[in-house]
Amino acid sequence: MSKEYGKQVKDYELLQILGEGSYGCVWKAVDKHSGEVVAIKKFMDLDFDRTSWKDCLNSREVKALRDLDHPNIVKLKQIIVENYALYLVMECMDMTLTELIKKSKVKKSSIMDQVRGITVQLFEALAHMHERGYFHRDLKPDNILVSDNIVKVADFGMAREVSMTGGKLYTDRVTTLWYRAPEVLVKPSLYGPAVDMWAMGAIMAELFSSMPLFRGSNNVDQYDGVDNLPKLVPNADEDAISLIRWLCSWDDRKRPTALEALQHPFFASHYSIPKSIHEIRLSSLEDCSSSRLAWGFSKLWELVKSVACICGMRKKCIN
Secondary structure, three states: OEEEOOOOHHHEEEEEEEEEEOOEEEEEEEEOOOOOEEEEEEEOOOOOOOOOHHHHHOOHHHHHHHHOOOOOEOOEEEEEEEOOEEEEEEEOOOEEHHHHHHHOOOOHHHHHHHHHHHHHHHHHHHHHHHHOOEEOOOOOHHHEEEEOOEEEEOOOOOOEEOOOOOOOEOOOOOOOHHHOOHHHHHOOOEOOOHHHHHHHHHHHHHHHHOOOOOOOOOOOOOOOOHHHHHHHOOOOOHHHHHHHHHHOOOOHHHOOOHHHHHOOHHHHOOOOOOOOOOOOOHHHHHHOOHHHEOOOOOEEEOOOOEEEOOEOOHHHOOO
């Protein structure tokens, strides 16, 4: 049984395994016809007595990737169902954010630009994701990919659509413990997009210190750290500390949205951020020089047919 959009597994040469899990594995591969390097995520043991092609298209990760089209969200290129397995062919990136953090040797004088360059892209992705009615639920450095100063959110296996009735019951077995928002543990399985914002606070702190902010081994000691941010994140300035505190607010109702985070002084003094993704800021293009384009954000936003140009220090973002 094979259904796909123009490709079969035999059209790709598998190069190396990039990762493995209970779902299956991810391979780095090359298209034999075009030479394009891709990542192929293979899901094993589909039950075709109960799983139809339509079910595959409506699976959690496939549906999210098909619905979310943004420069900072990994692109789904092909869907293949073959030999009792589902294959997702996606764009291939150089490394995970975890690998970048381990490899980076950033001078204190340039770390602010690096963190801004990474997080502005992540907040842009989350703003799009949340507006489209999804939240990720498993945001962590391992699920963020990096290539050529471009950062993309990946692995939507735990993604959920936001309930249109104001709330929905979800499992509490989500998100790696170190990036798990407290409401996931203390509320009766009722939470929403704010869990992604908590994770962003933890990720942002980790970018400054190269160490996870919350390193608890269980739910009891998980959240030691919020009250000691200046000590734990010494390379961060006051604006960065302020934003991390806001993102890691205990009360999820007090956390910023992704768009609100982009309006914070940490970004405002360096980028021209639209207050809404529906705004068109063409005038900001006039202020951008080729050496200060921030992470290639002078791109068409196909969904809203808008253009946003965010000025920053591209060359200093990831070195």
